[in-house]
Amino acid sequence: MVFLKDIKHEGQKLLSISTGNTNGHEIHLEICKPFARGICPATVVSYRVANWTPECEYQDQSLRILISGFPQRPSLNILPSLGRRILDDNIPLKKHLFFGGEFRFITGYWEWAEDVLGMSKNILKKGLIYDVVYASLFTYDRCINAVQAFCEAWCPAVNTLLTSIGELAITLWDLHVIGGLPIIGDAYDESISSASEMLKANADRPFQLCKYLFGAYHHLFPKTGDKRLLCVHVWVKFWFKKASKYTMPPSRTEKKRTARAKATHNPSGSIPKFGGWTNSMKVPFQILKVPAEYEKEIYLAAFLSCWLCAFVLPHEGPRVIRPEIFKVACMACGRKICLAVPVLASIYHGLNQISNAPSPDQVRTCFPVHYVYGWLASYFDTHFKNDIQSTTPLMISYSGEGGARSLDKRGARGRIFQGDVSSWMCSTHRRIRDHVFFDGENPSETDLTFFRCLRSNFLELRYQNHCIAEPYTPHRFSRQFGYFQANAPGLLEKHERRVSLVAGFRFWQQFEHGMSRAEAVFPTPPTIPAKYYSLEYKEWWSQVHGSYLENRVGDLIRICDFEIGNVVSSPDPVAPASKKKKEVPDTEAKSLPQKKAKLAAPRAEVLIKDAEKETLPAKANENQVLEKQSNDDRNWKHL
Template identity: 20%
Template sequence: MFEPSETMMESRQEVMVSPVGDSQPTVRIAHFLKPSVPFNDPLISEVPSSYLPSPSVFDLKKWLLSVKLIGWPGTPRKWIHWVDSMHSTYQSLWKKVGIYDAIMGTKCHFLKDEDLIFGIAERWCSETNTFLFPWAEATITLEDIMILGGYPVLGDSVHKPLETQGLKTIEEKLILARQETRRTAARKASLHHWMTIFMNSGREIEHEAFLVAWLSIFVFPGKSFLVNTIVFPIAIHLARGTAIALAPAVLASIYRDLSLLKQTMVALTRNVADASVEEHLQLELRSLFYLVQIWVWERFVVLQPKPKLINHGNPVIGRWDRVKALKIGDVRSVIDSAMDDFVWRPYAIFASKHRLFYAENSMWVPLDHPLDNEIMSFIIWMRISELVGLDCIERYLPHRVSMQFGIDQDIPGSVTLINEAPEIAWNYYVRPITDSKVYIPSRFFEPDVTTRYVEWWKECVQGHQDPVKNLVQRKRSPRTWKKRNNDANTQPGFPPKYRKSSSFGSSSGFLLERSESNQIGVFSSPFATGKTDVSVANGADISAEKKNLIEDGGPKCDMKTKEMSSFAFATDHGTIGQVDSQMKPLVEIETETSIAGLQEAVEKENGNQGSQQSSLAYYRVNLSWIEEDNSDAFDMFVVDLESRISKVERMLAELKQ
């Protein structure tokens, strides 16, 4: 079991293979995110039960479900003018607190593709907060939220209170201003009226009011385009130059809503056999779901429309401003067969903007000195943590998707997280660094997987009605990118609610929309379990599982504003010697030498150097080759290969002596 005090990375000699099986196995020093399943651990990880796909492709119209994406706002023309008018005065401050790209990105407009959103949501697993594809796991990470969305991963908690009287006085002024916006016929604190009052007003708190509008519309959107009082402290801190870690809060809400959408889809699909069901539900999702769609576009080449060229320094997300989606007949089948077309590191082309994240050469960076923000951000992306949102806490497990950071993948180990309260989860997010150094891969490097990962994933997928057999093999790009001269400068929350239209009732504040004549309803109570309990009102239990809070990652607390620890890192110097010993490989073997030696040993053992079976190319691991009727042959191959590798390692050890 992984403990918080353990180091984040490890390096060891392993037999590695391409994740798509288009290369020969190589014995090399590989780098992994911890924890991996120990070699002597009989309890090998399993793909969670929610991997099981829905019985059929989800049809939104067939199941009478309306999904309202509140977190996909339009961009009012008045807002764009306000951004432009504030830019010259406050751009340096926005850059200091890490929100410049996020604010400038609000001038973009993103066209919605609901088929793509539902297609990707079918593959979501709320137990791991990852997408489970037939060929691997992947997910939206803090890297995506920071690089694509422009939200900072560093700073204080979104629950940081206002501690001085001066800051509290500013909050009182904002509260009075909000009351002023309610003096209309609608008697609502409309953001349109808020912008009218403050835009170019020259008032003392105009910048704070601007940030309140930004947070209420584009970061933590509420219902009906209203001013959200819960963001007042965040806006005040940002206006005073105090960085707030918005990225974990944004990502936590996305994880929560993906789980809610997936569970609702599964619940409706399982009950379609009931002919009396004529329920029409409206599901409101308040997270920034446009980031989910753009995440898919950045990574799935076959689903990607042509992006726009952007000027140097402009937000990355501007590539997708007003870009129309492709017309895809069956999104699900395209996603399931996209093994060769998935881009693990799409942002590596922006090396000129993020030189350290996407360096030309791999490097080890020592952590025994004060770290700059880039190194800190990179570490936060890649280490297990808990994401503290305004009203939810979610698990963050990057070790399951390490190839998204250019790191090799092994079987991911299990993790126990304790997140009973926001302050505990936040302290875990900002815990001290215990590694003495961190490995940053080259942007040209394509990571591999261990051979045991290939076997494990194949067994997991086949155990859940293996969809891999339907994959279509396509030609893959070379394993190593060829560096070109112009590569570096390539430009290419609130709790979700069901609206209630009858007196059916509510649960923990989460409501249901249903017609008077029908008996089925869907409830949601993230406060109770951190996930969604989907039930049938007439007594048929759709999903009655109650997860242990520690394992499930759900908060059991009221989300009152409490003081959080400020963001800080400290290196544990007492572990340097131990970590260094972990990082040193047993035997340094160049890739070419290891392959040649392994090939020679195979041929020598077979006694037939001309035989096809003696070639490693014959034994290559190809995920598209793994089908149900080939499982025995694959198992024999793995055992045989491991035996040969052991013999080669013994031979190398003898030669070294």
């Protein structure tokens, strides 16, 4: 049993979690205002667009174009990219780029996921997350040379990929189709609620679930150590009590492949029928004193907390449970939450951190990069397809060990820089005729989802009392939706990346704004999307980027001349060898880099009694742990 109460410390409102025992430990978490209308009661909508897809006359044809709903300013003379910086400023990369958010093997996670998918299929379908939970049953390989080329061609000014034939981007619709992420739903809100909200007599169901998740967090939270963070393997071990059937994948050797690896350590994708509750599965509920009527929802919410932190949105590393996530995990009640917006904001933010850094190969950024791998596989054919019988999400078709093709440095850069896209509209519905959409009452969910993906906006990602906003400008890459690229696109007039919670919520209101009475025509796809642009656009593109990177592939290879080894990540926590068999719950968190994104605020403050302070362990060498991870990749074949 834990006790929750609201306290104030130095003018700051905190949630105190304790056992009420003088010998126990106490956790303090910063209380955050809800990301809802309480922050910004007045709806502010900037869109004043009657028709998002007007016709333009070009060479005696009437063609549909996509416009922006925001004021524009003139485009830059030269579009920046990491590759251009490397070439113009002679910035050498001494090692491959670091991605801290890759999804990796976690002992017991896949078995738990299968349990949840079999037990709670209906509630997951209701919340529009069954497919994306299913996608976490697999790991996702990458061709390191293709990812390196992708980062070199990424433009941080406009969040697009610069190729010789124009701009592409990871779109919201891509994340919906390729990754299975929902676009319809409430705002994503990572925050700590107050004790008064969770404990009031008529509290909503999500608040009632949250208090038990906080109880588990307090029960498992490490009382000692330099990095007091709760790791996912400790969370999984506490909640999932069944036997494990999936083992840690062995280390893989580097070798070129002409076909997909025959063997994989991933699950088959077949979901077994839920076998019912066992006595051991009831143990966590007994410890936390969970009423019987809450058990199924708490079990699902506990899993979703792990899934969100490890797979969907790893902020501080894919190995840390964030208590702010508990409010979102209450999707276990069937609540719909838009996940595509914060995930794409996180991807854009992470890529821009790399692109803008003085030493890109030293950046320790964390974002769900496996969605980038799935996007590259879908658009640039960087992966072999597997035999998994699933049509959605699309990235599952490319999952598993040994899934990435062997592309050398020149071949990978040539494919990305040239815009050698295997399918420009791989995620877009191929219509046989134009479809007119009117944003009025009761539109179909599919049409409304697609329509939201066409509107320019700033994508917000709220974490505690911080908020980032990344520009999303589909009029720049409208060919991916089937529209004609007619004119030189400008830049959004506003260009703030870090905003207040009020501004962030207003961006969310703009995104979800419905019944605007606006019209859009969803077009039939052009025969050759790559060449679906005007001479004016072609001339402009040759001035701002053109074939700059494609023509200088050799120079990039010469400047970034290093051997690519295994990528940083290991499937399970890397702990120092010890003769005594004991749990070290904070080991995994120590493997996280010290310099995290500025988005992250300080974690929990733990009050440790004097008697416990004498038993604090010696500080572990974090750099040694990180180096150990770099040399012990057990999940991937990287070439």
